[in-house]
Amino acid sequence: MWWFQQGLCILPVALVIWTTATFVFAYITAVVLNHVDPLVPYISDTGTVPPERCVFGIMLDVSAFLGIVTMYVRYKQVQTLTNKEPKLHKLNILGLVLGWTSSFGMCIIANFQKTTLFYMHLVGAILTFGVGSLYILVQAVVSLYMQPHIHGKSIFLIRLGIGVWTFASIISMFVSSVIMYSSLPGVDVAIKLHWIPGETGYVPHIISTISEWSLAMSFVSFFLTYIRDFQKIRLRAEVDLQSNHLYDSSHYSVASSFNHSETSPLLAGGI
Known part of the structure; x- marks a missing residue:
């Protein structure tokens, strides 16, 4: 039996591979068609113009579904291992709600493009990344309470480290975005897909886009930590x-x- 056939680890593996493929496919297509600049565009910009917009939306919706299923299995695993211990049970339910809310935000991002309905897209981004970062934090706390009896300290430290990475990326993206928008008064930055090196706002734009890609990669990395845990789950109907x-x-x-x-x-x- 291959490692990805053990238990249910295929769920986080599929989530990570599919989501990464979504970003990579949209980026390559957008760059080849000259819809965005090759140097670190916003992820949303790579899924703004047809035809990549259509595929990006479908693939991101599938990622949201895989996220919902993966988070539910994680919820059931923690519930079973901790025997509904009151404090952990509340954290577990909170984590599920936050995780599903983040997945719903991903659906909004997929179906409301930045250049058409910017504020709805912004709401989706806040739900996905803002609420999603809280999900990572809650899971790190859950891992703290589950060690050393259920698992070792290392997995808690890894999830905590990813949580710090996530919040650092959010802060960096927020600060650089504020600077970028304030330096370009009267410019509709939401529909600006091409940037010229040296122009006003270029540096904070690059910092903002790098921070967004870093944030996305932190989310992908977090779900990699579920693979070993999910190898020990077997569910039957x-x-x-x-x-x-x-x-x-x-x-x-x-x-x-x-x-x-x-x-x-x-x-x-x-x-």
């Missing part, structure tokens, strides 16, 4: 048959023996 037919009337009842239940894996590796 059980079907409990109440009848041997699908009619509404009992007139069709057949008194024959049949299996009342069936347990089968939902995914490779066992669910």
